[in-house]
Amino acid sequence: MGKTVKKFMEGNDAMVAGAIAAGARFFAGYPISPSSEVAKGAAKELPRHGGIYIQMEDELSSMAALCGASLAGKKAFTATSGPGFSLMQENLGLAVMSELPCVVYDVQRSGPSTGAATKPAQGDLMQAKYGTHGDHSIIALAPSSVQDCYDLSITAFNLAEKYRTPVIFLADEVIGHLRATVSIREPEPGEIINRKAPAPGTTQKDFRPYDYSGNMPAPMVGVGDRNLLMRTTGSTHDEKGEFRPTPENIDRVTHYLMSKIEDHVDDITITREYKMEDADTVLISFGCSVRSSMSAVDLLRKEGVKAGMLELVTVWPMPEKQIRKALQQAKNVVVVELNMGQLAGEVRKYNDYGCNVIQANRTDGVLITPKQVVDALKGGMK
Amino acid sequence: MKSYKDYMLFDKLPQTWCAGCSHGIVLQSIAAVMAELDVDKHDMALVSGIGCFGRVDDYLDINCMHVTHGRALAAATGVALGNPNLHVLCTMGDGDGTTIGGNHLIHAARRNINVTAIISNNYNYGQTGGQYSATTPTHSITQTSPYGHIEDNFDICKLAIAAGASYVGRATAYNPVMIRKLIKEGMQVKGFSLIEVMSACPTHYGKFNKLGEAARMLKLMNEQSVTVAQAAKMSPEELKGKLVVGVLKNEPRDDYYTEYARIIEAQRIE
Numbered sequence: 026m027g028k029t030v031k032k033f034m035e036g037n038d039a040m041v042a043g044a045i046a047a048g049a050r051f052f053a054g055y056p057i058s059p060s061s062e063v064a065k066g067a068a069k070e071l072p073r074h075g076g077i078y079i080q081m082e083d084e085l086s087s088m089a090a091l092c093g094a095s096l097a098g099k100k101a102f103t104a105t106s107g108p109g110f111s112l113m114q115e116n117l118g119l120a121v122m123s124e125l126p127c128v129v130y131d132v133q134r135s136g137p138s139t140g141a142a143t144k145p146a147q148g149d150l151m152q153a154k155y156g157t158h159g160d161h162s163i164i165a166l167a168p169s170s171v172q173d174c175y176d177l178s179i180t181a182f183n184l185a186e187k188y189r190t191p192v193i194f195l196a197d198e199v200i201g202h203l204r205a206t207v208s209i210r211e212p213e214p215g216e217i218i219n220r221k222a223p224a225p226g227t228t229q230k231d232f233r234p235y236d237y238s239g240n241m242p243a244p245m246v247g248v249g250d251r252n253l254l255m256r257t258t259g260s261t262h263d264e265k266g267e268f269r270p271t272p273e274n275i276d277r278v279t280h281y282l283m284s285k286i287e288d289h290v291d292d293i294t295i296t297r298e299y300k301m302e303d304a305d306t307v308l309i310s311f312g313c314s315v316r317s318s319m320s321a322v323d324l325l326r327k328e329g330v331k332a333g334m335l336e337l338v339t340v341w342p343m344p345e346k347q348i349r350k351a352l353q354q355a356k357n358v359v360v361v362e363l364n365m366g367q368l369a370g371e372v373r374k375y376n377d378y379g380c381n382v383i384q385a386n387r388t389d390g391v392l393i394t395p396k397q398v399v400d401a402l403k404g405g406m407k
Numbered sequence: 408m409k410s411y412k413d414y415m416l417f418d419k420l421p422q423t424w425c426a427g428c429s430h431g432i433v434l435q436s437i438a439a440v441m442a443e444l445d446v447d448k449h450d451m452a453l454v455s456g457i458g459c460f461g462r463v464d465d466y467l468d469i470n471c472m473h474v475t476h477g478r479a480l481a482a483a484t485g486v487a488l489g490n491p492n493l494h495v496l497c498t499m500g501d502g503d504g505t506t507i508g509g510n511h512l513i514h515a516a517r518r519n520i521n522v523t524a525i526i527s528n529n530y531n532y533g534q535t536g537g538q539y540s541a542t543t544p545t546h547s548i549t550q551t552s553p554y555g556h557i558e559d560n561f562d563i564c565k566l567a568i569a570a571g572a573s574y575v576g577r578a579t580a581y582n583p584v585m586i587r588k589l590i591k592e593g594m595q596v597k598g599f600s601l602i603e604v605m606s607a608c609p610t611h612y613g614k615f616n617k618l619g620e621a622a623r624m625l626k627l628m629n630e631q632s633v634t635v636a637q638a639a640k641m642s643p644e645e646l647k648g649k650l651v652v653g654v655l656k657n658e659p660r661d662d663y664y665t666e667y668a669r670i671i672e673a674q675r676i677e
Contacts (some may be wrong), residue, residue, distance in 0.1 A: 050488060072674045077488050077667055082514040086481030089511075093454065093485020097493070101485070114518055119475050139622075197502075248452045248470040249490040258473035266418075268465060269472075310477060 027211030033088040036174040036201045037104075040130055041066035043178025044102050046212055048219070049128070050076030051066050051099040053090035059198040060132035063104030084109040084245045088116035088129070095125040096257060098247025100182055104130040106198075107140060110149055111156070117191055118157035121282060123257040124235070124242050126185035127222055128178070128241040130194040133203040133312075134392045144390025145198035147312055147363040151219060153193040154341045162286035164293055165193035165341035169315035173203035177295075178336065183218040188285060189242035194319060195340060196361070199313035199392050206253050220245055223297040229253055237281045269286065287342055295338035296347045300326065304333025306402065307351045308385075309372055310361040311337040311394055315318055315345040320395035325402070345370050359402050361385040363393060410439035416468045423462050425533075427564055427613075427621025429580035429606035430460045433527050435606075436586040437496065438467065443591060446494060453496045454483040456503035459533040459608075464499045477507030480515040491664040494594055495521065501528040506541040516570035516599050521662040523593040524601045527565055529608035537611025563603045565643040568656045573598035575656040579605040581629040585652065585659050592654065598662040605650055608619045 038061055042050075052067040068078040077094075081087040086102050094101040105113060110131045120127055131150045135141040149156075151164040160211070164184050168174050173180070174196065185192040214326045221244040223232055232253050236243035243264070256266030261278050263269040286293065300322055301307070310318040315336045323333035335351045337344055352358060356379050360369035369384045376382055383405035387393035416439050424430050440453060451469035455461045456479035463510030464471035470493075471601045474482040483497040499505075504526040505514055515522060531549050532538045539549040549556060574596040576589035586604055607613060607624035608611050624656045628650060635653040638646060 051485070051487060070672045072667070073676045075671055075677060077664075077671075078482070079488060079518075079663075081481065081484075085478060086484070087510050088479035088487035089481035090488075092474065093472065093487075094489035095485070097452075097486045097489025097490045100450050101489075106523055115475055116478060119478075119482075123472075247490065248472070248486060249449065249493050251449055254448065254468070254470050256471045258465075258471075259475055261472060266471075268462075292430070342498040 027213050029208050029210040032209050032306060033204060033206050034171065035062065035204045036168070036171045036196065037062035037132065038066050039171050039174035039207050040178055040196070041070055041103070041155070042209055044128065045074055046219055047098040047179040049102050049182060051094040051101040052078045052103060052136065053081050053087045053094065053101070054080055054103040056089050057106045057109040057295035059134055059201050060104040060130060061149060062108045062201070063130055063132070073353065079309070079322070084112035085115060088113040091127045092116055092120050092125045095120070095127045096248050096255065098249070100117055100126070100186070101130040102130065103134065104363065106132045107134045107136045108110040108138065110152065114156040118159065118170055119259045121157065121161045121163065121189040122259045122340070124189040125257070128181045128185055128188050128192050128194055131194060133195065133197040141390045143198065145313060145392060146388070146390065147197055147314065148367070149195065150364065150367040153195055161282040163193060163341050164188065164190060164286060164339070165195045166295070166338060167195045167312040167340050168200050169312055169336060171203055172207050174200065175199065175207050175209060179212055179216070180210065185249055186218045186220045188289065188401065189220060191288065193341070197313045212218065221247060228251065234266050235262065235264045237264065237277045240281070240284040242285060246403060254327065277401070290342045290345070293339055293342060294344045296344050297336040297338060299336070301333035301335065304331050304358045306330055306332045307353055307355040308332065308334040308359045308361050308398065309337065309348065309351060309368070310334065311340050311368065314361045317393045317395050317398055321398035324395055324399050345375055348372055349375050352376050352378045357381045357383060357402060357406055359383045359385050359398060361398050363387055378407055382406065383393040409442040410664050411435055413443050414438040414448060414468055416466055422466060424459060425610040426450045427607065427609040428459070428670050429529065429604070429625070430463065430527050432580045432583055432604065433525065433586065434463050434466055435462070435603050436583050436590060437525065437616045440587050440590045440594065443587070444594065445465050450494055452486050452493045453498060454486060455506065458500040458503045458649060460491065460498060460500040460527040469527040470564065478511065479503060479507060480511040480522065480524060484515060484520050488664055491521065495523070497522050497524045499524065500542040501526060501530065501542040501563070502532045505563055505566070510610045513566065513570040516567050516572040517574055518559045518663045519598045519660060521570065521597055521664060522599055522626070523590065524543060524599070525590060525604065526601065527604050527606045528563060529603055529606040529612060531608055533608050533611055533613045537608070537615060549612065550615070564601070564655050567601040567621050572601050574600035574657065576654045577605070577650065577652050579625070579632055579650065579652060580607060589654065590591040595666070596659050598659050
């Protein structure tokens with residue numbers, strides 16, 4: 026077991042601690058509320074671990090710098106919110122296409138535009154997957170506690186490295202600024218995943234930094250490797266990383282970018298259940314809304330309602346199996362989220378079971394209360 | 408003795424650029440300098456953006472990263488800090504490097520990132536059909552300034568000097584010897600260096616402005632050229648319409664990584 030210390034800290038600080046524990050040694054970002062404490066922590070902690078912090082001129086360049094540092098072999102991360110996350114979409118696409126592992130912490134706030142800058146929201150669920158143009162899949166994890174901010178950071182970097190993809194850490198203002206006692210457990214070396222390197226002795230002639238034949242990324246080297254040259258591009262490319270915009274190549278790259286994530290949904294999916302065994306009323310939620318949903322389950326149970334909760338920790342790829350199971354099991358499903366129904370739309374896609382899907386939404390920049398969740402259920406119950 | 412050919416990929420030739428385009432001259436100059444310096448190609452990284460000149464990576468047999476439009480210097484910043492032992496080249500056109508990417512240019516210069524930026528300036532966006540950029544001369548004709556361009560243009564070198572670049576030089580595509588000298592010196596500076604190469608785009612800019620074919624365009628830019636020494640004796644009036652060529656600034660100072668390494672040294676616990 027790795028060394029464990031207990032620390033009272035806020036979510037944003039726990040994200041930094043988790044990133045460093047995962048091996049992250051490069052941060053490029055631009056300050057924005059409510060994520061700024063991540064930048065503050067990274068600036069302080071990274072040099073202590075031999076890493077580098079750089080504050081860029083904007084979020085466009087931050088995301089580009091992340092791609093560059095990742096290609097140079099570093100585990101890299103940034104932190105942002107709302108408008109900053111919008112600006113990152115361009116080079117998030119570059120990381121997807123060039124298959125450059127990195128982690129983007131999005132501490133969600135109210136929007137659109139400046140919105141209510143310091144208030145919580147969960148309106149970036151769709152943007153996390155569909156914000157950058159073109160078909161692709163992505164991984165996004167949503168923490169619902171300060172402990173998650175630490176533990177899931179390690180998971181996020183591991184998934185990024187394993188699947189050579191950017192991972193979105195879809196936090197929110199409530200979790201980012203929440204303070205709690207966290208177990209900071211030093212991970213064992215075996216718990217840390219690093220990008221796969223080519224087999225020793227691989228020659229330049231045989232080296233292929235991209236592989237579209239299956240559904241797992243090819244091994245890669247960092248720029249500066251003594252034996253192999255690395256080539257990447259945001260243009261549709263072949264196995265060597267050379268521009269190749271033929272119809273067949275465009276098609277197989279597009280399919281590969283979907284399947285390398287979607288085919289591994291079981292490996293990537295993390296969900297949690299609360300009192301689900303006999304539940305006929307299921308709350309489905311993610312991030313900060315999970316906290317209200319859990320209390321709502323307790324309130325409902327006191328009233329004799331057989332309520333349970335399904336928490337989606339992995340929000341992309343969407344945990345279809347677990348959602349379907351809940352829809353099959355329940356008469357009423359309440360989707361609880363701080364937006365107008367982005368997750369509810371996804372849940373309805375899978376509702377082949379005639380389940381009554383109810384929305385519990387709050388969009389005024391305040392965390393939804395357990396009573397509001399209960400009221401939403403009662404208002405929509407069949 | 409190495410040749411420029413040792414750093415090039417020949418299976419992609421003929422190059423994508425139009426007949427008479429100057430970008431090939433810059434490409435060969437980059438490869439020639441690597442040969443002159445006898446650098447290990449594993450120590451070379453080239454980051455390029457989008458635009459005609461952005462395609463330069465297709466022909467070079469070194470580490471290459473082709474990124475998004477305007478963000479090449481930002482990506483190069485990540486590469487240079489991610490592995491400080493690399494020689495990082497960043498190739499951009501005037502649209503990529505100074506228009507959409509102008510903000511990244513001034514900040515990379517100010518921070519003194521250890522990158523050699525090479526901007527091939529042909530006064531327009533060639534790849535999209537010849538629209539005006541931030542360096543298009545006032546009153547000239549482009550696809551999107553059919554009645555004459557009303558904006559003032561950037562002087563890329565002055566911009567880089569003002570922003571804090573360590574080394575700044577300008578040459579024309581008429582003079583590959585000077586291009587090579589400047590790129591070589593720029594690569595040997597530890598910090599931000601910028602080399603502007605005045606290039607001809609006979610297909611669009613040349614045609615729109617009736618400048619004739621490529622050879623005439625190159626001759627014209629040579630006639631416009633004055634050396635730094637000559638320019639020092641000329642009045643601002645006399646310098647109008649001239650291109651000052653040569654080394655415009657050479658004041659190296661510690662680059663970003665060297666400064667940051669001192670912080671790591673002082674704070675390190677692991």
